[in-house]
Structures are given as structure tokens and as C-alpha cells.
Amino acid sequence: MENYLDQIKNISLKSGKNKIAVIGKGDSIKDINLKQLDDFFIINLNDSEKIIPGDIAMFYRTELFDQIRENGFKAAKYLAPSFFKIPDNQHIEVKHLVSGQDSFEYTYEYFQDPEFFLEDFIILSAIKFSILHQQAVAGNVEVYFIGFDFHSAQVNPDDNQMYDLEYKNVILKTQESFFTSILESFTEVYPNIKLxxxxxxxxxxxxxxxxxxxxTQLQSKFTDKKGVTNSEMYAALLHRAMTTNHVIIVAEFTNNHISDPKRIVKMIELAKEAGADIVKFQKRDVDAFYTDDELSKPYKSPFGKQLGDYRRGVELNEQMFALIDAECRKKEIPWFASALDWNSYNFLRQFDTPLIKLPSTISNHKNYLLNVGNDFKGDLVISTGFTDSSYEDFVLNSFAGNRTLFLLQCTSSYPTPPEACQIAVVRHYGQLRAKQYANMLPGYSSHDVGSLGCMLAVASGAKMIEKHVKLGDLDWIHFDGVAIDLYNNRFKDFVHDVRKAELMCGSENKVIHLQEHHKYVPNAKSN
Incomplete structure (x- = not known):
């Protein structure tokens, strides 16, 4: 069973959100449009779930438990002492330690303590959770405190306390002083977190x-047709990957969408919810890509009895790509596609395509690859299945110029057995980048089963992980067996594993970590 710290970090990791709303019960919260907080990770303090239920709720006072229970335990998870009878699937048991509020120095000792416990001044626990959250998502995090007035005009009867109004406001004033002191110095200690x-x-x-x-501006930026573009979303993602240890996770749809618009929309939605950074499609001119003999071969699918029926049936047309572009902008996730022939490349150019993949399937069509490389001014993803070091030389010499090039180790075997994964090649690509090819980012296109290979690729320096996904089993679809199902949280679990590897690898800059401490500290005489 996971310990409570792992559970806390995993909740943050799975959310992937870089904005946190800490909810209090002050009168000022009445002026906030709470319906706008869908993109925020919400922390409830005490029983503020009665205002808006959050992702995490924290409380320790026994007089609040009845209020929360009567409300129906609306928060997703609760950080609370073990003696409260909270449903097991929602309860993360943490201790409450009684402490004073008169030592500002103690506050940072609490933030840096490797253990997590609830403070008397519970807003400090929300800040400490934010620190753990930032470590998990590995990016800049913004934390907004909403409904914290530090003053009360009346005693709330729901609080069920025997404190008069004057006493309550003295306590609130003391807490406010503490909070403002933290605001003044926090960024100096934690520059990646803004309170x-x-x-x-x-x-x-x-x-x-x-x-x-x-x-409202943040939301309209991604929903207004004149707002953010696919190129802008990709640029933001690339910047994050280049400036942090964030690994780009690609949800590769292959043909599992079967060119069904409802299925496409659902797959984009589930990929985004699971934590994918970008989704990928394929485009080929079926009648130009295959010979007549190949298209007439027997192949049973809902579209007919020949391979041509299947290939034409699952191929995406202009309307489907327009839907993809609109839906991805709506869901705030960029997309790109493999272009398997010149007609498909020209077709994709009508859309906002900052990134194109040249897959292993066409690695022997070097004239076509060179034509695309010379014509296309955006970034490229190239995978290296069924090739050797000579193809590596060709790719680097031809495409590693002023653009970003993702070079993905790949084995064209479905599924790929462990001995064929060759993940050490990812490390080799990283060494090439360090020596000569600064614009080349190593990666791994996974055809192996599960998440271990991708976790090892992250540890080897991969900055892009590509994984096939599907929506339920369709055994007549090519490569269905290697795809991870978007249903039942299987792809979400895969993303979690990759993010855990990313978290454990951390930065290449060796520093003294906040979690480190020495049991024995040498005295001056021993120096």
C-alpha cells in the first residue's frame, strides 16, 4: 500500500494542474465565480467543501467532522487524522500536531520537514501541500487563496464553537500576520511557486x-477561435520541455479512432484527462501509398473484406482534421500527424501544423524525407524503427539544423520483446546532443508492453515518449495489441508511471535536496 506521502504526490501528479485554489469561508468568496475553477486544483480547508468541493480537503477539528459528514464527503480526498470515520477510498490518514503560532522561523522548518502533518494554522498545511504539488508536476505553480478575510463580523453557528467574536478575531488577526510574513519571503525560498x-x-x-x-481571460484564450492556436500550444509545450525536466508524452491514435467523429472527440478528451501533452494522428494517400495488389488483399473489417476497404475506411479526411483542430484547441492540447507521402504532407499544410512526424514506415524513402525536410520550416519527429546507425547519420546530417528535431529510438516489432527495445540508444542520442546536436531531443517510440520501457527511456534522457492508445479492443485494427486503453484509467496509469520516472530523475544539476538531512552534524572541533 502506498504511504501517505506517495498518495499525496500521486494525486498532484495525476492532476497535472499548475494552478491551485485554496478555499476558505470568508465573506469575500461570495464575489468569486466558482464555476470558473475547472482548471484549478482545489484545496478545501476545514469544511469549505460546502462552498465548492475540491480535489483535497484538510481538517483536524472534531467539531467540523459532523458538518463534513452531513455534507456527504463531497471532496475527492481528505487529509485528516485516522480517528475520523471517512470512507477508506477518500481518506489519507495524516497526523495533526499541536504547535504554537509565535515562531516564523519554525514555519520554514515545517515546510522543509520530510513528513507531512496538519498544522494548527491549517493554511500552512495548504502551502506545504502546494510545495509537494510543485515537486510532483515539475513546473511553475500559482496558488490563489480565496475566501481568507482574516476577520469575522459574526460567529458562524455552523462552527459550533464556544468562542466569542472578539476572541475569534484575535486568532484570525494573529494568523493574518503570520500569513503576510510568509507572502513577503516565500518566493525567495520557493521561486517556482507564486502565492x-x-x-x-x-x-x-x-x-x-x-x-x-x-x-475568464485564461479560459477565453483557449476557446475563442481568434485566441490560442495549435502552434502556440506546441510552442508553450516545447518551451516547458526545454527549460525543465518535463518529458513530452504523445498519445498516438494510429487508426484506433476509425474515423468516427464521436470516437475522436472522446479519445482527445480522455487523453487530455489522462495527462498526455500532445495527441498524434496519421495521414496517408491510400491509393498512392499502396499498390493495387496490396489493396485487393483479403482483410476483414467492418468496412469490407479487402485491405483497401479498411484503409480507406479509417483514413481521416479534411472535415475530420478540422474537427481535430477545433476539439484540441477546446481541450487545450496540441496535435500533430505523421505524413506518409507527399500528397499527405501537402494536405496537412492547410492546417496549423508546427510539427510533423516522418515515421519508421517510410525510412527507406529518403528522397521524400529530404523533400519534406527542405520544404517544411517547422519541427520534425523522426523515429528509427528497422534502421541502423547509417540512418541516424542521414537524419542528423539532413535535418538537425535550426529546427527542433525529436529523434525517437523505435523497434518495428509489435509487440516489441524486452531484448529488442534497445533503450540504451536513447542515451546514445543524448550524448550526441551534448556533443554536437543541441537542437536534437532524444525520445522513445514505444511498441513494447506496459510502462517499464518508457520509464527506463526517461531515465536514459528521453524528452519525448510516444505510446499507442485505443478506445476499447478492436482486434481488426493494426497494432491494437500494443495500444493502451484510454478506458479504465489504463493510459492514465501509464502517464503516472512516466511522470514518476520523470520526478525521480529530477534535474541534472546536483544540489542539496530539501528532503536531505544528516543525523549527525560535525561540530567545530572536528573540522
Whole structure:
């Protein structure tokens, strides 16, 4: 069974969200449009789930438990002491340790403590969770504190406390002083986490109106047709991969969409929810790519009895690619495609295609590859299945110029047995990058079963992982056996494994990690 720290980090890792909303119960929260928070990781403090249920709720006070139970345990998970009777699948048992609120220095000791426990001033626990969240998602994180007024005009009868109003406001004032001190110094210690108070205080980063406008702008950026483009989403993803240890995970749809618009929309939705960074399709001119003899070969599918029936049936047309582009922009995930012939390459150019793949299937068509490389000004993904080091030389000499080139180790075997994965080649590509080809990023196109090969590829330096996905079993589809199902969280589990490998690998810069501590510290006499 996972321990509580692993559970906490896995929740953050699976969410993949870089914006956190910490929810309090101050009157100012009434001015926030809570319907806009879909893209935020929501932390409930105490019983604020009654306002909006979150991804994580934290509480330790026994008088709050009845309120939360009566509300129906609406939060997804609860960080709470073990003696509370919370449903097991929602309960992550953590300790509450009584502590004073008079030591600012102690606060950073708490943030850096390798253990997680609930503080008396529970907003500190939300900040510590944010630190763990940032470590898990491995990117910049923004944390917004909503509904924290640090003042009460009346005692809330739901609180069920024997404290008068004056006493309550003294406590709140003390907590506010603590909180503002943290705001002043936090970024110096944790530069990848931005804490922002939402309200009308002198230290507030945003008013309620300003926060609502900010979230509206973020949403409209990805939904307005005149807003973000596929190129812009890809550029942001590439920047993240180039400046952090983030590995780009590609959900390769191959033909598993069967050119069904409803299926395409669902697959994009599930790939995004699972944590994929980008989705990939294929385009080929069926009648030009195959000979007549090949197209007339027997092949049983819902489209007919010949290979040509199958290939034409699953091929994506202009309307399907227009749907893909619109749906990916709506879901805020970029897309790209393999171009298997010149007609398909020209077809794809009508769309916003900042990235094109030249797959292993056409590695022997070097004239075509060179023509695409000379004509296309965007970035390339090239996989190396069924090739040797001479193809590597050809690719690097021909395409590793002023563009970004993803060079993916690949074995054209379906499924690929362990001894054929050749993952050490990924490390070799990384060494080539370090020596000469700065614009080349190593990667791994996986045809092996499960996630271990991809985790090892990450440890070998892969910056792109490509994995086939499907929507249920379709044994008449090519390569169905190597694809991971988007249903039943199987692809989500795969993404989690890759992100865990990414997290464990960390940065190449050797530093003293926050989790490190020495049991014995040498004294001055021993130096």
C-alpha cells in the first residue's frame, strides 16, 4: 500500500494542474465565480467543501467532522487524522500536531520537514501541500487563496464553537500576520511557486473582480477561435520541455479512432484527462501509398473484406482534421500527424501544423524525407524503427539544423520483446546532443508492453515518449495489441508511471535536496 506521502504526490501528479485554489469561508468568496475553477486544483480547508468541493480537503477539528459528514464527503480526498470515520477510498490518514503560532522561523522548518502533518494554522498545511504539488508536476505553480478575510463580523453557528467574536478575531488577526510574513519571503525560498491572496487587503495580489477577469481571460484564450492556436500550444509545450525536466508524452491514435467523429472527440478528451501533452494522428494517400495488389488483399473489417476497404475506411479526411483542430484547441492540447507521402504532407499544410512526424514506415524513402525536410520550416519527429546507425547519420546530417528535431529510438516489432527495445540508444542520442546536436531531443517510440520501457527511456534522457492508445479492443485494427486503453484509467496509469520516472530523475544539476538531512552534524572541533 502506498504511504501517505506517495498518495499525496500521486494525486498532484495525476492532476497535472499548475494552478491551485485554496478555499476558505470568508465573506469575500461570495464575489468569486466558482464555476470558473475547472482548471484549478482545489484545496478545501476545514469544511469549505460546502462552498465548492475540491480535489483535497484538510481538517483536524472534531467539531467540523459532523458538518463534513452531513455534507456527504463531497471532496475527492481528505487529509485528516485516522480517528475520523471517512470512507477508506477518500481518506489519507495524516497526523495533526499541536504547535504554537509565535515562531516564523519554525514555519520554514515545517515546510522543509520530510513528513507531512496538519498544522494548527491549517493554511500552512495548504502551502506545504502546494510545495509537494510543485515537486510532483515539475513546473511553475500559482496558488490563489480565496475566501481568507482574516476577520469575522459574526460567529458562524455552523462552527459550533464556544468562542466569542472578539476572541475569534484575535486568532484570525494573529494568523493574518503570520500569513503576510510568509507572502513577503516565500518566493525567495520557493521561486517556482507564486502565492497570491485574492481580496481587498493591502497585500492582496488580486481583487475578486480581478481574479474573475483573470480566469475568464485564461479560459477565453483557449476557446475563442481568434485566441490560442495549435502552434502556440506546441510552442508553450516545447518551451516547458526545454527549460525543465518535463518529458513530452504523445498519445498516438494510429487508426484506433476509425474515423468516427464521436470516437475522436472522446479519445482527445480522455487523453487530455489522462495527462498526455500532445495527441498524434496519421495521414496517408491510400491509393498512392499502396499498390493495387496490396489493396485487393483479403482483410476483414467492418468496412469490407479487402485491405483497401479498411484503409480507406479509417483514413481521416479534411472535415475530420478540422474537427481535430477545433476539439484540441477546446481541450487545450496540441496535435500533430505523421505524413506518409507527399500528397499527405501537402494536405496537412492547410492546417496549423508546427510539427510533423516522418515515421519508421517510410525510412527507406529518403528522397521524400529530404523533400519534406527542405520544404517544411517547422519541427520534425523522426523515429528509427528497422534502421541502423547509417540512418541516424542521414537524419542528423539532413535535418538537425535550426529546427527542433525529436529523434525517437523505435523497434518495428509489435509487440516489441524486452531484448529488442534497445533503450540504451536513447542515451546514445543524448550524448550526441551534448556533443554536437543541441537542437536534437532524444525520445522513445514505444511498441513494447506496459510502462517499464518508457520509464527506463526517461531515465536514459528521453524528452519525448510516444505510446499507442485505443478506445476499447478492436482486434481488426493494426497494432491494437500494443495500444493502451484510454478506458479504465489504463493510459492514465501509464502517464503516472512516466511522470514518476520523470520526478525521480529530477534535474541534472546536483544540489542539496530539501528532503536531505544528516543525523549527525560535525561540530567545530572536528573540522
Amino acid at each position: 497570491s491572496h485574492v481580496g481587498e487587503k493591502s497585500y492582496s495580489a488580486l481583487s475578486a473582480v480581478g481574479f474573475n477577469n483573470l480566469v
